[in-house]
Amino acid sequence: MTGGSTTGDDGSTAPAPGPAEKRQPWPLWEVFVRSSRGLSHVHAGSLHAPDADMALRNARDLYTRRNEGVSLWVVPSSAIITSDPSAKEQFFESPQGKDYRHATYYTKSEGVKHL
Amino acid sequence: MSEANASATRITPGNALRPEDIAASHAVPSPEAAEYALWLGDDSLILAQRLGWWISRAPELEEDVALANIALDLIGHARSFLTYAGHASGRTEDDLAYFRREPEFRSAHLFEQPNGDFARTIARQFVVSHYQWELYSRLQHSTHPTLAGIAAKAVKEVDYHRDHSLQWVLRLAQGTEESRRRMTAGLKLTWPYVEELFADEPLIDALGGAAVRPSSLREPFDAAVAAVLAEADLEVPAVPGATGGGRRGVHSEHLGYILAELQVLAREHPGASW
Amino acid sequence: MAAPAATQYGGPDIDAAGQQLFDELIAEDSRIEPRDWMPEAYRKSLTRQISQHAHSEIIGMQPEANWITRAPSLKRKAILMAKVQDEAGHGLYLYSAAETLGTPRDKMTEDLIAGKARYSSIFNYPVLTWADIGAIGWLVDGAAICNQVPLCRASYGPYGRAMVRICKEESFHQRQGFEILLELANGTQAQRDMAQDAINRWYAPSLMMFGPPDDDSPNSKQSMAWNIKRFSNDELRSRFVGMIAEQVKALGLTLPDPDVRFNEDTGKWEHGPLDWEEFKEVLAGRGPCNAQRMERRREAHEDGAWVREAAAAYADKQARRAAPATEAA
Numbered sequence: 001m002t003g004g005s006t007t008g009d010d011g012s013t014a015p016a017p018g019p020a021e022k023r024q025p026w027p028l029w030e031v032f033v034r035s036s037r038g039l040s041h042v043h044a045g046s047l048h049a050p051d052a053d054m055a056l057r058n059a060r061d062l063y064t065r066r067n068e069g070v071s072l073w074v075v076p077s078s079a080i081i082t083s084d085p086s087a088k089e090q091f092f093e094s095p096q097g098k099d100y101r102h103a104t105y106y107t108k109s110e111g112v113k114h115l
Numbered sequence: 116m117s118e119a120n121a122s123a124t125r126i127t128p129g130n131a132l133r134p135e136d137i138a139a140s141h142a143v144p145s146p147e148a149a150e151y152a153l154w155l156g157d158d159s160l161i162l163a164q165r166l167g168w169w170i171s172r173a174p175e176l177e178e179d180v181a182l183a184n185i186a187l188d189l190i191g192h193a194r195s196f197l198t199y200a201g202h203a204s205g206r207t208e209d210d211l212a213y214f215r216r217e218p219e220f221r222s223a224h225l226f227e228q229p230n231g232d233f234a235r236t237i238a239r240q241f242v243v244s245h246y247q248w249e250l251y252s253r254l255q256h257s258t259h260p261t262l263a264g265i266a267a268k269a270v271k272e273v274d275y276h277r278d279h280s281l282q283w284v285l286r287l288a289q290g291t292e293e294s295r296r297r298m299t300a301g302l303k304l305t306w307p308y309v310e311e312l313f314a315d316e317p318l319i320d321a322l323g324g325a326a327v328r329p330s331s332l333r334e335p336f337d338a339a340v341a342a343v344l345a346e347a348d349l350e351v352p353a354v355p356g357a358t359g360g361g362r363r364g365v366h367s368e369h370l371g372y373i374l375a376e377l378q379v380l381a382r383e384h385p386g387a388s389w
Numbered sequence: 390m391a392a393p394a395a396t397q398y399g400g401p402d403i404d405a406a407g408q409q410l411f412d413e414l415i416a417e418d419s420r421i422e423p424r425d426w427m428p429e430a431y432r433k434s435l436t437r438q439i440s441q442h443a444h445s446e447i448i449g450m451q452p453e454a455n456w457i458t459r460a461p462s463l464k465r466k467a468i469l470m471a472k473v474q475d476e477a478g479h480g481l482y483l484y485s486a487a488e489t490l491g492t493p494r495d496k497m498t499e500d501l502i503a504g505k506a507r508y509s510s511i512f513n514y515p516v517l518t519w520a521d522i523g524a525i526g527w528l529v530d531g532a533a534i535c536n537q538v539p540l541c542r543a544s545y546g547p548y549g550r551a552m553v554r555i556c557k558e559e560s561f562h563q564r565q566g567f568e569i570l571l572e573l574a575n576g577t578q579a580q581r582d583m584a585q586d587a588i589n590r591w592y593a594p595s596l597m598m599f600g601p602p603d604d605d606s607p608n609s610k611q612s613m614a615w616n617i618k619r620f621s622n623d624e625l626r627s628r629f630v631g632m633i634a635e636q637v638k639a640l641g642l643t644l645p646d647p648d649v650r651f652n653e654d655t656g657k658w659e660h661g662p663l664d665w666e667e668f669k670e671v672l673a674g675r676g677p678c679n680a681q682r683m684e685r686r687r688e689a690h691e692d693g694a695w696v697r698e699a700a701a702a703y704a705d706k707q708a709r710r711a712a713p714a715t716e717a718a
Contacts, residue, residue: 176481193463
């Protein structure tokens with residue numbers, strides 16, 4: 001070991017490590033944190049973990065070090081389905097021109113209370 | 116301030132206490148309670164010192180963060196217990212951590228054991244966290260308000276340490292052939308130091324209901340540990356116990372090195388503040 | 390998020406349309422998100438910058454971690470542990486951001502330990518005394534924060550979001566460093582000397598963290614055009630000098646640079662000449678600790694291989710065990 005520390009130097013039973021890992025690396029998980037009761041879980045970031053149990057624990061250690069959460073979700077990144085950004089127009093432009101869905105569209109009743 | 120006064124202000128039974136609360140309380144322990152606080156404080160201090168080494172060396176970055184969290188919890192417990200113990204002799208937590216000599220430390224030998232590989236560290240964590248959980252879950256109901264308060268904070272944190280270690284015991288035991296071999300070896304190296312944790316000392320009689328009798332923890336500890344090992348398809352190692360003696364200031368060869376590193380800077384500048 | 394399916398955008402038409410949208414988004418100072426079309430050069434440049442930033446956090450843990458076991462008080466020990474732990478966390482946030490550009494973390498780690506990727510050369514200087522821990526917090530983290538705050542508005546969404554989280558957490562890093570120095574400055578003569586010595590050694594390297602002077606910074610121009618970088622190296626450096634010139638007074642210590650002054654005409658802070666030859670040497674891996682840092686990172690990664698593999702094997706077994714049950718149900 002480098003670093004000259006005396007607290008981790010002995011007792012190792014480790015033989016020389018193998019060359020490359022044979023298995024796939026730990027999969028990627030997306031982490032969602034509920035910061036307090038009454039609020040939604042919000043995407044906080046991602047992390048790697050071998051399985052769901054460890055993903056939850058890693059999420060706790062990584063994303064709630066400063067009291068950021070009261071509840072966590074972890075989701076395999078591969079399970080997230082995203083809308084196609086190049087289909088933005090078909091997907092998201094239809095509501096434009098439908099101003100009558102917003103209260104501000106209705107101006108004639110202005111001044112009438114509690115409406 | 117007397118213990119009674121202190122409890123009237125901030126220290127009430129079941130109230131989880133942080134090091135700052137203890138320092139502010141000026142509650143003065145009896146010599147026996149101070150000695151007992153040294154036992155528990157030194158255990159956590161020495162283990163935190165060991166675990167601190169892993170930070171920047173863990174098997175995966177997520178695990179660097181996890182081990183650091185555990186070490187930070189342990190430092191917190193050590194600070195609380197040492198601050199309290201120091202009130203008996205007008206010393207601070209740092210006076211006790213940095214300016215006591217080896218025979219004045221009260222840590223059990225298990226906490227001094229080397230990190231070894233990750234499996235050995237996990238084996239040590241597995242034993243320590245299960246022992247500490249059994250201990251603190253009872254000590255939080257102690258008749259002694261300060262000890263109970265420190266335990267009330269510690270028990271929740273140690274519960275997480277218990278979970279962390281058992282998750283890894285299961286994975287290493289049933290992962291690959293190599294990890295199983297290492298986990299088995301780690302447990303075998305750790306087990307001789309289990310017995311000392313449950314040895315009653317005369318101090319315990321003197322403390323009565325304030326302390327938890329170590330021998331009373333053995334049965335629940337054995338049951339909890341056996342359940343995990345059974346799930347992991349591992350045997351409880353059958354190895355003779357080591358002699359122990361940490362509670363009386365007789366330590367393993369490792370402690371001298373640990374203290375040399377822990378104390379070197381503080382001792383170069385006696386009386387300095389940091 | 391998962392790696393973007395960059396390949397689905399083939400053909401010159403889609404590229405042209407993509408480029409147009411990208412240019413519009415940059416022009417209106419909006420954000421680019423992982424699955425958007427982006428120029429290959431933008432993707433490459435960002436991957437390089439974010440992964441380099443992540444590597445710096447991870448390598449940067451080492452010189453400070455070396456002092457965890459020797460920290461001179463229990464409070465300082467806890468603070469330092471928390472700080473080094475944060476750096477692991479910041480490395481992870483950044484690797485996540487870089488992964489959204491399509492390069493897995495494993496590949497980035499491999500590049501680092503193979504010596505193919507860079508990290509901040511500041512971590513190749515030795516951390517010799519406890520006062521260095523203070524100077525690193527104050528000067529090195531201080532310089533990093535100056536660099537990073539504008540990056541919160543970087544055009545690439547995941548990078549900006551990672552930086553917001555990092556900047557929020559880092560504010561304590563600089564303060565704890567300054568407080569270490571303040572304690573030393575108000576302490577014994579030996580402690581004061583230690584503090585001044587640390588400032589003397591870390592001052593110039595921290596200034597050089599902003600990168601080469603503007604007229605010698607090849608990547609900066611493109612980076613600014615893409616709204617990744619918001620201010621030039623020299624601009625940020627000058628701002629930083631102004632801050633620390635004031636702060637050092639609170640310590641009752643001095644900066645080892647008689648040429649630090651505020652230029653009334655330009656409205657900018659100036660400093661003395663920096664040794665860019667040394668900077669290039671250190672950058673090229675000839676800093677005193679380069680080999681040591683790399684070896685430790687490689688060792689940790691290789692020593693951990695069996696653990697990572699065991700956990701992956703366990704997960705496989707559990708999944709296989711669970712699979713038939715699911716089918717039956």
